[in-house]
Amino acid sequence: MRRAAARAAGTAAIALVMVPALFPLYWMVISSLKGPQELQTIPPTWWPRSPSLSAFTEVFDAVPFGAAFVNSLLLAGLATASVLVTSVLAGYVFAKCRFRGREALFWGVVATMFLPPVVTLVPLYWMVSSLGLADTYLGVLLPWLANPFGVFLMRQFVADVPDELLDAARIDGAGELRIVWRVVTPLLKPAVVSLAIFSFVFYWNSFIWPLSILQDDAKFPVVLALSQLLSYSTSVQYQNVVMAGALIASLPTIAVFLVAQRVFVASLSRTGVKG
Known part of the structure; x- marks a missing residue:
C-alpha cells in the first residue's frame, strides 16, 4: 500500500507540474478551433461548441x-x-x-x-x-x-x-x-x-x-x-x-x-x- 500511495503521489506531482506547462498549448489549440463569436464569450468556454478548421x-x-x-x-x-x-x-x-x-x-x-x-x-x-x-x-x-x-x-x-x-x-x-x-x-x-x-x-x-x-x-x-x-x-x-x-x-x-x-x-x- 505504501508503494501504491507513493506512486499515486508521484503521479499527482507530475500532473501538477504538467498542467501549467501544457495549458498554454491547450488554450492555443481550442482558441484556433473556435469562431469569432465564441472567442468573445465571458466566461470563456473550455472546449469549442462547434469546432472549425477555417482559421487554419x-x-x-x-x-x-x-x-x-x-x-x-x-x-x-x-x-x-x-x-x-x-x-x-x-x-x-x-x-x-x-x-x-x-x-x-x-x-x-x-x-x-x-x-x-x-x-x-x-x-x-x-x-x-x-x-x-x-x-x-x-x-x-x-x-x-x-x-x-x-x-x-x-x-x-x-x-x-x-x-x-x-x-x-x-x-x-x-x-x-x-x-x-x-x-x-x-x-x-x-x-x-x-x-x-x-x-x-x-x-x-x-x-x-x-x-x-x-x-x-x-x-x-x-x-x-x-x-x-x-x-x-x-x-x-x-x-x-x-x-x-x-x-x-x-x-x-x-x-x-x-x-x-x-x-x-x-x-x-x-x-x-x-x-
Whole structure:
C-alpha cells in the first residue's frame, strides 16, 4: 500500500507540474478551433461548441505563411547542420589536440556566449552588408554557421573519450578527420541530438537577426510571418487566425523534441553522472 500511495503521489506531482506547462498549448489549440463569436464569450468556454478548421485556411490567405514555413525549415535546418559539424570539429580540437594558446582560445570562444545579442547586432549587420549579403538567405545563415555553446558542449563530451581509443585508430592508419567521424562522433550521440534540438529550436524562433537583415517578405521565416499576423490580434474577429498560425509554427519544434526525447533525456542523465 505504501508503494501504491507513493506512486499515486508521484503521479499527482507530475500532473501538477504538467498542467501549467501544457495549458498554454491547450488554450492555443481550442482558441484556433473556435469562431469569432465564441472567442468573445465571458466566461470563456473550455472546449469549442462547434469546432472549425477555417482559421487554419485563413492563415495562408492572410499572409504568405506557407512560403515562410518553408523558409524557416531551410534556414533552421541548414544552421543546425552547420552548428553540429563545426561544434564536433572544434570540440575535438580543443579536447584532444595540443597546441599553444589552446586554453586561452577556448575560453575566448566561451566568453562570447555572455555577450548580449543586441551588442553584436550592429557589427554583424555591417559585416554582412559589406559582403553584399543583405536580404539573402546566406546573409541570415552567416552568423549561425557556428555556435560557442555547441563548441563548449562538444568539448566536454569529447574530453571523456579515451585517448587509447584514438591512438588505436591512428595505429590502424586512420587520419584525424576519419577518427572524428568514424570513432568519436558515434560516441557523442546523446550530445549531438541534444545540440540539434537546442539549435533547431533556437534558430526556428530567432526573430531579431532575420528582421534586421531581410527586407523581402517572400524570404521571411515563420516568426516574421507571425509578427504580420499579430496585426490581426487587435480585433477579436481574427484571434483564432493568430492562434492557428502560432500552433502551426510550433509543430516542427514539438515534433523534433518528441522524436528525439529518449536520447535527449539520456544525455541529461549522462551529464549528471561521472564515473
